[in-house]
Amino acid sequence: MSSLFHNPSIFCNPTRTHGCKLHVLTMVSMPSKTHGTITSPGCSDERTARIRVNFLDKIKAIPFNDTNGILSLMEKDASNWTLSAFNGLLMALLTADEADLAMELFSNASGLGLSPNGWTFSIIIRCLCKKNDLDEAQRVLHHMMENGYNPNVITFTILIDSLCKRGKLGYAFRVLELMGGIGCKPNVQTYNCLLKGLCYIGKVEQAHEMLMNMEKESIKPDIYSYTAIMDGFCKVGRSDEAMGLLNQALVMGLQPNVVIFNTLFTGYNKEGRPQHGFKVLKLMKDKSCSPDSISYSTLMSGLLKWGKTRAALKVYKEMMGVGFEVEGKMLSSLLRGLCMKSWEEKDLVQDAYQVFDKMRKRDSIIDHSSYGFMIRTLCMVRKMEEAVYHLKEMIGMGYIPRTITFNNVIQGLCIEGKIHEALVVLVTMYENGKIPSRTSYDMLVKEFNRQGLLLGACNVYGAALKQGVVPHRIPLRLNSHSY
Incomplete structure (x- = not known):
């Protein structure tokens, strides 16, 4: 976007159309006119309230997406518009x-x-931040300050937050310096944005130092301040230090929330x-602080990933006991782990x-591999009817x-x-387009031989040869060796 202040005129007539959620116009609140530092909107006066009502009545007749129609209507009523209403x-x-x-x-x-007055510019800075046009937002900030309007801490913090979220920490700290230059004191939310931004680019130590120095600036950290640093520590494999910060927050009397605990679960898993x-x-x-579905799922996911199946089962049962549902992929992972473990621990x-x-x-569909694991497990414990x-x-x-x-099924039946x-299962393989392996035929020939059913053994052996498969096992009469 070209700068609002690089054109011959600040204002131009738009030609582009854009959809507008017109029903929200009932939310309009009217800011008071101020000089110097910008304050939040105040109550509307009688005139601005009347302008709003009249404008809303007229705008209802305009098609929903007709931006130009809205602009034309505003121009027709130009004499009635106050800056506060605008x-x-x-x-x-x-x-x-x-x-x-x-x-x-x-x-x-x-x-x-x-x-425009200071409040107008503050709103535009917020719009530009939402549109991710941060260069332009900074230009508007400097322009309004050059014209004698000082943004309030909320406007500064919104810009700092947007810069931090995009890793532009250098610019964010310059905005912080601007705040100090006009005597606008940052609040805990401002610092929290910077803490998260520093951790986002991996500067956890610098963020931790800032946290420790906040009280020197007469700003008491809140639980979100600690959460930001804890998340940073967990992401770089320093979860024990994150736990130490949590204990420090508890000593300060802060009440931890579920997000801070979930951060620790993720860190220890990693x-x-x-x-x-x-x-x-337990500490939770x-x-x-009641664990939520994410708490249990994160813990269970880590346990399954690192082969702690019995522990994962314990979490699963507790999760179900408190009424949380486990999502499909997690259930599949748990089932797979239990099946594999049960081959040794019945x-x-x-x-x-x-x-x-x-x-x-x-209602969710069980995936292919889940069926395979369960069928194999049932076969291993000789529950062939279920298999x-x-x-x-x-x-x-x-x-x-x-x-x-x-x-697995053929072997269990044999x-x-x-x-x-077992022979029916072999036929089912044919019917479903699967060519039985040498192992499939070997198991059947062996069992036919064991039961003395020579004709059956020969039929299976012949079927294998027709498929181009030569079994290791052969019908008993063709081999003098015992089986």
Whole structure:
């Protein structure tokens, strides 16, 4: 955007159209005219209130997106517009996220016979920050100060916050110096913006030093000040130091919120120490800060990532006990972890199946791999009826099981001597476009041989050869060696 102050005239007539949420015009509040330092809007007087009502009545007849119509209407009523009413309209548009239209109306102010005052410029700075035109916002700031209008701490803080969010810390500190130059004292929100900005670009030590020096400036840090530094420490693998800051905040009598604890959960997860999250969870409860769904999910996610399956199961049960739902991907990760763990620790099979059953009862679709893990687990504990049922269910949902999943079922059925059911599974593989592997045929030939069913063994062996697969196992009569 070209500078508002680089044109021959400050104001120009806009030609671009923009949608306007006209219903928000009822939110217009009228600022008082001030000189020197800009203050917040005051109450409207009778005249500005009447202008607003009349304007709202007329604007209802204009199509919703007709910006030029709105401008024309304002120009027709130019003699009735006060600067206070105009500023109130700009502020309402800004509040309704209509910064573009506010800027267009601002550029039309000369057509209404209005000259901007300090409050007008403050609103425009906010609009430019929302539009991410920070160079222009700084130019407007300097222009208004050169014309004798000093922004208030809110306007300064909004600009500093926008600069910090985009990593422009050098410019942010220059604005801070401007504040000091006119005797505008920064507040805790101003410092919090700078703290977050410093941590955003990795300057955690500098941010920590600023936090420690805030009280020297007679500014008491709040919980958000500590949260900013804690987040910075956690992101660079210094979660223990973040915990130390939390303890310091508690000594100062500050009440931690759920965000500050969730930051610690994330930090310990990143460092591969998710079980430290249980200490955080306990402290959270001790300080009467109820964990939310994100708290539990973050803790459980870290535990699963680092293979702490039983601990994750504990968190899951507590989460369900307090009424929180676990999202689908997290359930899939928990199920996978439980299944793999249960192959050695059989007592987890029931827990795995309960998680799986909960997934089935939800509207969300169970993914391909979750079925595969559960079917394999059921086969390993010889729950073949359930394994076969879920194999059919999986196919019914449109999934084609992997060869290893089919083989798990075939093997389980063969171990139980259910050779004909196993043969049906082999046929199902054909029907679903899967070519059985050598292992698939070997298991069937072996079991047919064990049961003395030579014809069945020969049929399976012949079917394998037709598919170009040569089994290791052969029908018993063709081999004198025992099996």
